[in-house]
Amino acid sequence: MTSLAFLQVLGIEPKMLQGGDIVVRSPIDGAEFARVRADSPAEIDGKIAKARAAFLEWRRVPAPRRGELIRLFGEDLRKYKAALGELVTIENGKILEEGKGEVQEMIDICDFAVGLSRQLYGLTIASERPGHRMMETWHPLGVTGVITAFNFPVAVWAWNFALAIVCGNPVVWKPSEKTPLTALACQRIFEQTAHRFGAVPAHLSQVVLGKREAGMKIVDDSRVPLVSATGSSRMGHEVGPRVAARFGRALLELGGNNGMIVAPTADLDLAVRAITFSAVGTAGQRCTTLRRLIVHDTIYDRLLPRLKKVFDSVKVGNPLESGTLVGPLIDGAAFERMQSALARARVDGGAVSGGQRQLENVHPHAHYVRPAIVEMPQQTAIVREETFAPILYTMKYRELADAVRLHNDVPQGLASCIFTGDVREAETFVSTEGSDCGIVNVNIGPSGAEIGGAFGGEKETGGGRESGSDAWKAYMRRATNTINYSRELPLAQGISFDVGA
Numbered sequence: 001m002t003s004l005a006f007l008q009v010l011g012i013e014p015k016m017l018q019g020g021d022i023v024v025r026s027p028i029d030g031a032e033f034a035r036v037r038a039d040s041p042a043e044i045d046g047k048i049a050k051a052r053a054a055f056l057e058w059r060r061v062p063a064p065r066r067g068e069l070i071r072l073f074g075e076d077l078r079k080y081k082a083a084l085g086e087l088v089t090i091e092n093g094k095i096l097e098e099g100k101g102e103v104q105e106m107i108d109i110c111d112f113a114v115g116l117s118r119q120l121y122g123l124t125i126a127s128e129r130p131g132h133r134m135m136e137t138w139h140p141l142g143v144t145g146v147i148t149a150f151n152f153p154v155a156v157w158a159w160n161f162a163l164a165i166v167c168g169n170p171v172v173w174k175p176s177e178k179t180p181l182t183a184l185a186c187q188r189i190f191e192q193t194a195h196r197f198g199a200v201p202a203h204l205s206q207v208v209l210g211k212r213e214a215g216m217k218i219v220d221d222s223r224v225p226l227v228s229a230t231g232s233s234r235m236g237h238e239v240g241p242r243v244a245a246r247f248g249r250a251l252l253e254l255g256g257n258n259g260m261i262v263a264p265t266a267d268l269d270l271a272v273r274a275i276t277f278s279a280v281g282t283a284g285q286r287c288t289t290l291r292r293l294i295v296h297d298t299i300y301d302r303l304l305p306r307l308k309k310v311f312d313s314v315k316v317g318n319p320l321e322s323g324t325l326v327g328p329l330i331d332g333a334a335f336e337r338m339q340s341a342l343a344r345a346r347v348d349g350g351a352v353s354g355g356q357r358q359l360e361n362v363h364p365h366a367h368y369v370r371p372a373i374v375e376m377p378q379q380t381a382i383v384r385e386e387t388f389a390p391i392l393y394t395m396k397y398r399e400l401a402d403a404v405r406l407h408n409d410v411p412q413g414l415a416s417c418i419f420t421g422d423v424r425e426a427e428t429f430v431s432t433e434g435s436d437c438g439i440v441n442v443n444i445g446p447s448g449a450e451i452g453g454a455f456g457g458e459k460e461t462g463g464g465r466e467s468g469s470d471a472w473k474a475y476m477r478r479a480t481n482t483i484n485y486s487r488e489l490p491l492a493q494g495i496s497f498d499v500g501a
């Protein structure tokens with residue numbers, strides 16, 4: 001399906017794609033299109049050592065100068081947006097519009113990081129002692145390990161990378177074994193940028209290829225003070241305790257089970273569009289995908305037929321073709337998990353519309369599905385799990401307090417929203433008694449965040465925050481400094497300690 005010549009635009013030579021032990025398949029047709037070589041444990045060890053050496057140099061470069069490197073990287077990403085966006089689509093299966101959108105997100109975070117490079121502020125704090133001044137300084141933390149999931153193969157790395165670099169940290173990136181080529185392409189683009197910039201330490205950015213074991217090498221290495229890991233809550237359960245055991249810092253971005261409450265005063269035209277984009281977009285393979293719809297019982301019978309009509313007609317197909325809104329699932333295992341979730345929902349009394357395999361005759365090795373709506377009598381165990389596929393469970397409510405309780409009664413806490421025209425309901429949902437998620441929206445779906453806000457969630461979503469706002473603080477080490485410019489040595493809390501000297 002894919003000519004390797006296409007990849008040369010991104011600096012990937014055919015010889016890099018042959019003879020390796022990791023098989024890369026495009027979910028568009030399920031066919032193998034490359035094999036890349038996994039790094040050995042010794043090679044990973046060597047890469048971390050080189051990153052540590054790069055840190056000792058890079059931390060001395062002034063932050064605005066570090067920002068200049070990211071400014072140039074953002075320029076290069078603009079040049080390669082179309083090609084890299086297409087590779088995202090080929091390797092991951094999201095529609096081209098979303099593939100290019102992912103690269104735009106990389107560009108946006110670069111712009112953000114450039115400004116940030118002049119704003120890594122600490123506070124000045126009033127000292128209780130005369131002739132003393134207190135302040136905070138922020139220093140580069142060290143090698144940043146980044147482990148990413150298949151579903152956002154480039155944007156999530158860029159969120160981490162742009163911030164880590166301006167904060168003074170080299171990055172060692174272990175991409176998903178399902179999407180190694182986009183990682184190699186990003187590395188090639190960055191190498192061009194580094195060449196243009198000039199004085200960049202060797203090995204400021206490195207890619208480690210491999211599966212779970214390669215990630216674990218990074219997780220267990222005490223030369224990596226920060227591990228930013230994105231993936232399933234299962235992965236976070238393994239990574240979090242291991243990083244903690246060596247007193248490292250983990251930034252965890254894990255699974256979501258995102259909900260929307262649709263209140264009686266909601267604008268249903270807006271709601272239908274938002275539900276469709278956030279439930280079926282990216283074939284239900286976003287951490288922020290809408291998975292649970294909690295609808296007021298007075299409007300349920302008006303909303304559901306409209307949704308079913310849209311879900312039935314939305315174009316499922318080749319993500320490179322214009323007009324397609326739903327591309328394939330990543331692989332056969334994802335398809336099996338979707339079918340088994342639908343079977344469990346049926347056993348629990350759910351009424352399923354959609355969910356069937358599509359285009360099997362055209363692409364027998366790919367896994368396209370019709371997005372499913374499952375009307376549930378209640379929020380059973382399967383609804384409380386994240387199934388990484390386009391399944392929207394719907395439930396009814398009568399009182400807002402019950403809807404909020406239902407909404408929060410899942411192990412995950414990533415993204416949430418309410419559609420309402422009632423300011424009291426909107427404010428209740430965003431208040432302390434409302435949604436318990438990291439992202440809480442009003443009259444907009446749960447997915448498709450902008451880079452300016454801190455991104456992440458609570459509970460089994462892992463508690464990490466990355467991207468905008470003050471997420472940069474995770475990539476730096478804070479020092480509190482007290483400066484005595486007096487000729488006395490008063491002690492804090494007025495303590496007297498007379499040594500008679």
Ligand code: NAD
Nearest residue numbers: 149150175176212215216231232235238253254255256287
């Ligand atoms: P996954 O957990 O299977 O793999 C994610 C990455 O972790 C891969 O690179 C994998 O090789 C690595 N990995 C797995 N086990 C590991 C271990 N024990 N130690 C070190 N590394 C390990 O996830 P996936 O299927 O690629 O992605 C889908 C999941 O990611 C979904 O649950 C989705 O919600 C989540 N996700 C979360 C966010 C977020 O920001 N919260 C963003 C994107 C995806």
